[in-house]
Amino acid sequence: MLKGKIHRVSGPVIIAEGMHGVSVYEVVEVGHDRLIGEVIGVEGEKAIIQVYEDTTGIQVGEPVYATGNPLSAELGPGLIGSIFDGIQRPLTKLEEVVGFLIRRGVKQPSLPRDSKWYFTPVVKPGVKVSSGDIVGYVQETEAVKHYIMVPHGVHGTLEWVASEGKYSIEEPVMRINGKDISMLQKWPVRKPRPYVEKLEIKQPLVVGTRVVDFLFPLGMGGKAAIPGGFGTGKTVSLQTFTKWSHADITIYVGCGERGNEMADALHSFRKLIDPKTGRPLMERSVFIANTSNMPVAAREASVFLGVTIGEYFRDMGYNVLLVADSTSRWAEAMREISGRLEELPGEEGFPAYLGSRLASFYERSGLVKAMGSPERVGSLTIIGAVSPPGADFSEPVTQSTLRVVRALYALDVSLAYRRHYPAINWLTSYSLYTEDVSKWWINIEPEYPTLRELFMKILQREAELEELVRLVGADALPVEDRLILEVARMIREDFLQQDALSLEDAYSPPLKTALMAKAIKLFYEKAQEAIKIGVPFEKVREMRVREKIARMKNIPFSTPQDQLITFFNDLYKSIIDEFNEITNEVESRVQSSRT
Ligand SMILES: Nc1ncnc2c1ncn2[C@@H]1O[C@H](COP(=O)(O)OP(=O)(O)O)[C@@H](O)[C@H]1O
Ligand SMILES: [Mg+2]
Incomplete structure (x- = not known):
C-alpha cells in the first residue's frame, strides 16, 4: 500500500x-485513525x-495510505431497509442518524457479512x-x-x-470461466452503470398528488426539481411522493x-405501510442520511451513492424513485471544499463546475433497456x-438545476402562508x-388533454383578472369573468x-383525479349555459351542489373503482339536476311574462 504523509x-x-x-477519485486512508478520504486533485x-470524516486533531506528518480503489458502493442482498451514511456505513441507531455518534475510522462493511440469504437459481450450468x-x-x-x-x-x-x-453475500453462487462469483458486487459511485439503451418516456410515475399527476406529470425515469423557501413543504412533498x-x-x-x-x-417512515402491499414501506426503501452534523465532504458522496x-x-x-433533500446543501458542501482549495470561484462563490456536477447527478435518471437476459x-x-x-x-443552484431537469415543482411562500398545500405554484411550475x-x-380518461388545458386556461385567466379585481372589485367584472374566478x-x-x-385524500388515484376534474x-x-339564458350569477354562486363538489376529495382513495364511478356519476347527476332546477325557474318566469 502506497504511503505518503x-x-x-x-x-x-x-x-x-x-x-x-x-x-x-482514489480512496485513501488518512492519519493514524485511517479516516476515509478521496483524492480530488x-x-x-x-x-x-x-x-x-471529522478531521479534528489530525496532525501534519501523519501517514496517508492509498488503496488503489475508487469510492465504491456495495451492492447485493441487505440493501433494502438499510440506513447508510454518505459513504455507506450502516447506521443502526437513531443517534447515529442525528450525527451525534460519529465514529471515526470505523471500518464496518456496508452490507452484513453474516446474514444468510435464500438463493434460488434460475439458470442451469453450461450456458453462455x-x-x-x-x-x-x-x-x-x-x-x-x-435478482442476482x-x-x-x-x-x-x-x-x-x-x-x-x-x-452469505461473500460465498460463491456461480462460477464463470473458472472464476467464483458471489452475490456481492461493487460499483464506483461516480460512474454510471451501463445499460443497452435509453428509451423514450411514455408513462408517468404516478405520485398521487393531483397537481403533479394531472397538471405537471412526472415521467417514469424522469428528472424533476422541487425548489422552495424554508417551510414551504419540500420535505413533506418528497415524503408524500416516496410514500x-x-x-x-x-x-x-x-x-x-x-x-x-x-x-x-425516518421514525415516521418506519411506521408507514405500503398501500400497495400492506407491508412496511421500509421493505422497499433504502435510506441515506448525511445530516448537517456530519462531515460536509460526505454529502457529495451520499448523492452519488444513492x-x-x-x-x-x-x-x-x-422502477426506482430517488429523492434528495436537499441538493442545495450538497452544493454548499461543494462550495466549501472549493473555497478551501482556493479555486477560482464562480457565481456566489460556487465552483465553476456546479452546473456540470448537478447534471452528472440528474442525468443518471432514465428509462432504460437493461443489460442481460431476460430482456x-x-x-x-x-x-x-x-x-x-x-x-x-x-440564485445559482436553482438556476443550474433548471437547466437539467425536465419538470419543476415551484413551491411558493405565499401559497404556503395561505395554507394552500401542496404549495406548488401552477403558474411557474412546468x-x-x-x-x-x-x-x-x-x-x-379520454378527455384528459381537454380537461388539463381548460384548467390551465382558467388558472391563467384568474391570474390576469386578479389585478383588475384589485382595482375595481369582482362585482364590476363581466359575468363570464366572475364565473372564471369562481371556477378557478x-x-x-x-x-x-x-x-x-388526510386519511382519505393524501393519495389520489389517477381515476379519482380525472373524475374530480370532470x-x-x-x-x-x-x-356558462345557465348564465347565457339569464340565470343571475348569484344563483350559480350559491348552488347547494358546490358544497358537494368541495367534499368530493374526501371519498377515500381505497374506494373500489366501481363505487368510485357510481359516486361521481351521482355527483354529476346532482350538478345537472340543480342546474335544471335553476334554469327551469328562469325559463318559466320568461314564459309567464310572455302570456
Ligand atoms: N402537502 C402538505 N399537506 C399538509 N401540510 C403541509 C404540506 N406541505 C407542507 N405542509 C406543512 O408545512 C410545514 C413545513 O413543511 P416542510 O416540508 O418541513 O418544509 P421545508 O422542507 O420546505 O422547509 C409542514 O410541517 C406542514 O405543516
Ligand atoms: Mg425540509
Whole structure:
C-alpha cells in the first residue's frame, strides 16, 4: 500500500505529499485513525484529499495510505431497509442518524457479512452468460425480489451455479470461466452503470398528488426539481411522493438537512405501510442520511451513492424513485471544499463546475433497456429538493438545476402562508413530460388533454383578472369573468389543495383525479349555459351542489373503482339536476311574462 504523509490540513481538505502514482477519485486512508478520504486533485507528488470524516486533531506528518480503489458502493442482498451514511456505513441507531455518534475510522462493511440469504437459481450450468444476465434471486423482503446478476465485464460459460439454499453475500453462487462469483458486487459511485439503451418516456410515475399527476406529470425515469423557501413543504412533498408513488423501490437521500428532522422522517417512515402491499414501506426503501452534523465532504458522496443503488435496482427491471433533500446543501458542501482549495470561484462563490456536477447527478435518471437476459426495462426517476436562500429562485443552484431537469415543482411562500398545500405554484411550475404521457392519461380518461388545458386556461385567466379585481372589485367584472374566478377557486380549493396527512385524500388515484376534474368541468359548462339564458350569477354562486363538489376529495382513495364511478356519476347527476332546477325557474318566469 502506497504511503505518503500529511502536509497540510484545512478542515475537511488535506494535502498529502509523497503520493506518487495516486490517481484522482482514489480512496485513501488518512492519519493514524485511517479516516476515509478521496483524492480530488493531484499535483506532482502531492494529492489533494477530501476527508469524509471529522478531521479534528489530525496532525501534519501523519501517514496517508492509498488503496488503489475508487469510492465504491456495495451492492447485493441487505440493501433494502438499510440506513447508510454518505459513504455507506450502516447506521443502526437513531443517534447515529442525528450525527451525534460519529465514529471515526470505523471500518464496518456496508452490507452484513453474516446474514444468510435464500438463493434460488434460475439458470442451469453450461450456458453462455454475460453482464447483467439474471442467474438467480433472493426474496429479500416480501416486496422485493433481489435478482442476482452477472457482474459487469464478466462473460463466458456458466460452469457452476449454487443450488437452492442459504448463502452469505461473500460465498460463491456461480462460477464463470473458472472464476467464483458471489452475490456481492461493487460499483464506483461516480460512474454510471451501463445499460443497452435509453428509451423514450411514455408513462408517468404516478405520485398521487393531483397537481403533479394531472397538471405537471412526472415521467417514469424522469428528472424533476422541487425548489422552495424554508417551510414551504419540500420535505413533506418528497415524503408524500416516496410514500405513495407507483415506484417499486424508493431511495431517500437526506443530504445536509438537520439531523433531528431526518430522524423524524425516518421514525415516521418506519411506521408507514405500503398501500400497495400492506407491508412496511421500509421493505422497499433504502435510506441515506448525511445530516448537517456530519462531515460536509460526505454529502457529495451520499448523492452519488444513492444514484448508484438506484441504478442497480433499475438494472433488475424495477422502477426506482430517488429523492434528495436537499441538493442545495450538497452544493454548499461543494462550495466549501472549493473555497478551501482556493479555486477560482464562480457565481456566489460556487465552483465553476456546479452546473456540470448537478447534471452528472440528474442525468443518471432514465428509462432504460437493461443489460442481460431476460430482456427487461427499468427506470430511475430523480426528484431533488432545492432550498434557495430567501426563496430567491435566481440564485445559482436553482438556476443550474433548471437547466437539467425536465419538470419543476415551484413551491411558493405565499401559497404556503395561505395554507394552500401542496404549495406548488401552477403558474411557474412546468413539466416537459406532459405530451409524452398524455396517451397514458387518455387511456384512463379520454378527455384528459381537454380537461388539463381548460384548467390551465382558467388558472391563467384568474391570474390576469386578479389585478383588475384589485382595482375595481369582482362585482364590476363581466359575468363570464366572475364565473372564471369562481371556477378557478374551485380548481384551487377543491382539486389542487390536497392535505398530505388526510386519511382519505393524501393519495389520489389517477381515476379519482380525472373524475374530480370532470365534475368541475361539468359545473363550468352548465354554469356558462345557465348564465347565457339569464340565470343571475348569484344563483350559480350559491348552488347547494358546490358544497358537494368541495367534499368530493374526501371519498377515500381505497374506494373500489366501481363505487368510485357510481359516486361521481351521482355527483354529476346532482350538478345537472340543480342546474335544471335553476334554469327551469328562469325559463318559466320568461314564459309567464310572455302570456
Ligand atoms: N402537502 C402538505 N399537506 C399538509 N401540510 C403541509 C404540506 N406541505 C407542507 N405542509 C406543512 O408545512 C410545514 C413545513 O413543511 P416542510 O416540508 O418541513 O418544509 P421545508 O422542507 O420546505 O422547509 C409542514 O410541517 C406542514 O405543516
Ligand atoms: Mg425540509
